[in-house]
Amino acid sequence: MKRTTNWERLKQETFDICIIGAGASGAGAAFDAALRGYRVALVDRGDFASETSSRSTKLIHGGVRYLEQAIKKLDLAQLKQVRHGLAERRTVIRNAPHLAHPLAILTPVFSWFEGMYMTIGLTLYDLISGHDAFPKGKWLSRGQALEKSPKLTQKMHSAVLYYDGQFNDSRYALALAHSADEAGAAVVNYAAVTDFGRQAGRITNALVKDQLTGETVRVKASVFLNCTGPYSDAIRLLANPELDQRIRPSKGVHIVLPRETLDSAYAVLIPKTADGRVIFAIPFGDKVFVGTTDNDYDSLLREPLLEPDEVDYLLETVRPYLAKMPERSQIQAGFGGIRPLIVSSRADTKTLLRDHEVEYDDTSGLLSLLGGKWTTYRLMAQDAIDRAGELLNKTVPSRTETAYLVGGESYRFDDWQQLQATFNLPADVCQHLMRTYGNRVAQLGELIKEQPSLAQKLAESHPYLAAEVVYQVREEMAMTLRDVLARRWRVELSDWQLTARLAPRVAQLMADELGWSPSHRTEQIQAYQHLLNTFIQEAGLSTEPSEMLSA
Known part of the structure; x- marks a missing residue:
């Protein structure tokens, strides 16, 4: 990817689609659109995946918690989301096998009944996933579980083993942007949209400022697609100040501990917390990531940082599941991210759907891809570019389901x-x-x-x-x-x-x-x-x- 070359393209070309935001959804949409033959520009005010998309739990999953809520509340929307997530899980791994792989996850339980309950739920999880390449889960005795993860507590009754996917989120987003570039998109980081130009109230161009040099350029396109995640409302209101806000940001943080905290390649799912969340302890390289929290966040101009009460919460949550309690002094890093949850009638951020919506504003002509999660980024992008194709009166089917990303083809x-x-x-x-x-x-x-x-x-x-x-x-x-x-x-x-x-x-x-x-x-x-x-x-x-x- 050559930034100077692509910046010149922004000045000179007229695009079919200009995509704002180069995280999972924006980079995914750019790759999808470029493969369909559309003329595409992709810009981001920061680096690729510099916000939410680089600060995930690094899991590709259908959502065990969503499945439980779907069954308890007979919520078909949650069940549909689990099914979509599990279907996309194998596609995410297939298209970039160097960056994604299956991950074994243990769930310690403290009674026979709890073990049976989790086994039934995770068996259903496997059934929904269909006949993919993931190993099937099983119920392990305490001895079997300790063989696989020796630092788990001796007080557990047993453990349930299941599989999801793990990936390197920021490099996956980078691979999407890089693949879009190689498919013909003009991809530029550190390029901020500061205003829109209009004719008869409808957007015809965007004023884009180079954050490194201060130079500005008018980017001309037929369709503008907003993929800025938790910052989507800022772009929506820039396009049309009369719109209602749609995003309810939620902050999630992780702490990072040494690999010897688990001394295992197996992750740990903590299914019950004091406030109804799910916490993971996940090996990643030579570390263990523990998270995440889920709280309303209204300081979008400030980077979400790890705070002392969040450190305490995560350490205390992990305590009953490990033989030895990690100390604060062992924490080697931490990070926070902001989820782009769509406003709904649900009472709190833990129950807000992580599904997505493609919104079209008739007044300004702005398309916005709202909500969603990493696992279903490809479906989100496909839906958004399908809608863009309709607006362009030039519909072309998506080709991303079997399209390798940069670095993935013939990988061994x-x-x-x-x-x-x-x-x-x-x-x-x-x-x-x-x-x-x-x-x-x-x-x-x-x-x-x-x-x-x-x-x-x-x-x-x-x-x-x-x-x-x-x-x-x-x-x-x-x-x-x-x-x-x-x-x-x-x-x-x-x-x-x-x-x-x-x-x-x-x-x-x-x-x-x-x-x-x-x-x-x-x-x-x-x-x-x-x-x-x-x-x-x-x-x-x-x-x-x-x-x-x-x-």
């Missing part, structure tokens, strides 16, 4: 051994590269051939290479330190101390590629260091200056 994880033999790289590095770039590792290999020094690890005990930073700038439109450390790698989400250590070296590599001045490089490092320290302070995880980070 075992090819890491061939990579190791060719480039003499450590095994952990080769495995990391395969899981991150899929079949695009050959391009990284070419960089290392041209410049052998790029094979150097940036941190001795971690697999990140200098070559990756160069590749991410040249091929993946990484423009800031946070683009690399938070999204193309997931270091910021999993380890704040490591992020601070890597920042200066990553900044130097980016400076060499992007032509940063020494002062700009220093500003990037200092600003990021300040942000990381803010995370620590807001979470109440450090009170002593000596404990703060220094890059």
Whole structure:
């Protein structure tokens, strides 16, 4: 993806569809539209998946909680959502197998009755999923469960095992945007829509400002599609100030603990909490992510941060399920995201449907894709582009169900051994590269051939290479330190101390590629260091200056 080339395209071309927002739904819609042959622009005021879509629980699922609510309340809408989610689960994995895979999940139970109840529910979950490639769940004895996850509490009666999917959310969104670019879309990050131009009240163009240079351009398109998630109302009201607000934002946070907290490849589902939520403890790389919470959030201009009461809540919720209670001092990072829940008559955010809606405003002509969740991003995008095609009087069927994303076609994880033999790289590095770039590792290999020094690890005990930073700038439109450390790698989400250590070296590599001045490089490092320290302070995880980070 070449940002300068695509920015020039925004100036010169007239598009069929201009998509605002490059998270899961926006990048998915851009890929769908480009594959159908539409002329597509995709813009985002930040980086790809820089908000909600990079801060999920990393699960691809039908929704165990939704299934329980559907049965208890005879709610067909919830049941339909579970069915859609389970159908899409296998498609998400098939289309980017380097970024997504099945995940085994254990649910500890504390009585025979509870075990039977969960087994019946999860058997139904498997039945709804049909004959996909996921293993089927089963009820395990306490001994069997402890063999699989030795850090679970000895007080449990037994455990129920089932399977869902796990994925790297921000890189999946990036792969969607990258795939859209290769299918012909003009894809630009750090490009904010600040106003609309109109004829007879209807939108004909959007004023887009380059957030890095300050340059503005008028992007002309026949249809404008709003895919800005929890920020959808801002774009809707920019297009038509008379519209009612439709989004009720909800904040969810995760804490990050060392892998030895579980000492297992099996995730843990905590099905009962004091306030009716569901909490997961999920292995992700060498960490365990614990979350999420679910609370109303009205500070959309402020990044959602981990707070002390949320830390306490998650630790206390995990306590009965583990043999040893994790300590606050073990928390290595945390992150928050905002769900774009659609306003309804339901009483609280825990019961709001996560389904989606394609809204068309007759006055302005704006299309908005509202609500939804990661698992069903492809269906959401398909529905939105179907509607856009109707408005264009040019309907073309979607092709995304069997379309591989960048890095996914002919992917075999075992090819890491061939990579190791060719480039003499450590095994952990080769495995990391395969899981991150899929079949695009050959391009990284070419960089290392041209410049052998790029094979150097940036941190001795971690697999990140200098070559990756160069590749991410040249091929993946990484423009800031946070683009690399938070999204193309997931270091910021999993380890704040490591992020601070890597920042200066990553900044130097980016400076060499992007032509940063020494002062700009220093500003990037200092600003990021300040942000990381803010995370620590807001979470109440450090009170002593000596404990703060220094890059």
